[in-house]
Amino acid sequence: MKMIETYYRILKHDPDGNLVKDSGLVQSHSYVIQFLELVKVLLCGVGTIATDVDGVESAIYSGGAISGDGRVDGGVGLDTYGVVVGTNAGTSAEDNEDYALDTKIAHSGVGAAGCLNYQAVTFVPARVVGPNIDLDISRAFLNETGVTITVKEIGIICKTLTKYFLLLRDVVADEPVDDAETLTVVYILRTTA
Amino acid sequence: MSKMKEKKAHGVQLLIRCVVTDPDGKVISDTGNKKARSFLIQFLEYIGAMFDDPGTVDATATDGTEDMLYWPGQAGGVQFMADAGVNIGTHGLVVGTGDTAPTNTDYSLETKIAEGAGAGQLTHGVVVFTAAAVVGANVDMIIQRAFTNNSGSTITVKEAGIYTEMTVVGPYYHCIVRDVLGVPVDVPNRCSLAVYYTFRTTV
DSSP states (O other): OOSEEEEEEEEEEOTTSOEEEEOOOEEOOOBOHHHHHHHHHHHHSOOOEEEOTTSOEEESOOSSBGGGSSBOOOOTTOOSSEEEEEOOTTOOOOOTTOOSOSSBOOBOSSOOTTOBEEOOOEEEEEEEETTEEEEEEEEEEEOOSSSOEEEEEEEEEEEETTEEEEEEEEEEEEEEEOTTOEEEEEEEEEEOO | OOOOOOOOOOEEEEEEEEEEEOTTOOEEEEOOOEEOOOBOHHHHHHHHHHHHOOSOEEEEOTTSSEEEEEOTTSBGGGSSBOOOOTTOOSSEEEEESOOOOOOTTOOSOSSBOOBSSSTTOBEEOOOEEEEEEEETTEEEEEEEEEEEOOSSSOEEEEEEEEEEEEOSSTTEEEEEEEEEEEEEEEEOTTOEEEEEEEEEEOO
16 A cells, blocks of 8 residues: 555664664554644645644644744754653553653653653655655654663654644554663655555 | 564555546446555655745646745745635646556646636536544545536546645645546546545554
């Protein structure tokens, strides 16, 4: 079937920058309803409400400059949007109507307990890669807490003005991130004619 | 270091359905939902631009020139719009007579059918959007359009797609989806063709 295939890839580096884990491309299961709500409003400009990460019905489309809508480019230290990770403490399976990670890991730049140091989201724009068109979205997370943190869920949250909306959520195999290790999550959106 | 094998992905599926009805509304043919093949590079270029906001982004327009696709300082309502009205054949859901196999970098239909009632033309209805909703195990969002043949002769539709419009400059049109139908669809004179694209996600 030809569609927007979506994969994630999880990389882990030790403090010296050596690659110690590469999941390879793994199927992403979990666009959630907010993604198609956003696509629909982009194409027709009508119907702007979706469930935000707080569970509140909010405007996913501002009607103003498009640069205020659907942003995923979270910068250093911003855990509110972009690629995000969590511990899935409630062991929740993915659901079409998820609007938040189960238990998102917060950012800390000083090694606060249970937190990761969020780096900036980076992009590789859509381009031809062999027989495919790929769009890559990546983010690195550094563990400075002194203890191991285990990542069990990942996702993408977009920002529209001051509201945040979950677009993708994947429950992943337990991924322990030891102190001083860096976890990198890469999402790949791919189309193939 | 461990490495897993690549697996087939879930993602955003696209389905296409073509229904032909006679002047009394009686169904003459119905393809049912068929797997569509062909999100094009322009779709991911726009989504990527919105996610990243790198400044203005050009992409190959339907005339083959590089024209503005994304303009961050302008409202969403003047770019990437597929909400064409009645008798507007420039954008929205469009159909054509070409049957060349799609490629990732297609930027237009091969031979788009023009708006009108002349030879080889179809009258374009309004593009209708159905909000994204949970349908069984899926989330579906549907875009549909009706085309009426008043040309005096049967028209055979072989391709379909979605064009978006940038109005603040240009206007420029970009093709984000193109499909060659598995079986060509005949639209007899005075009959109508309704085309449905279903965007579907499934966890």
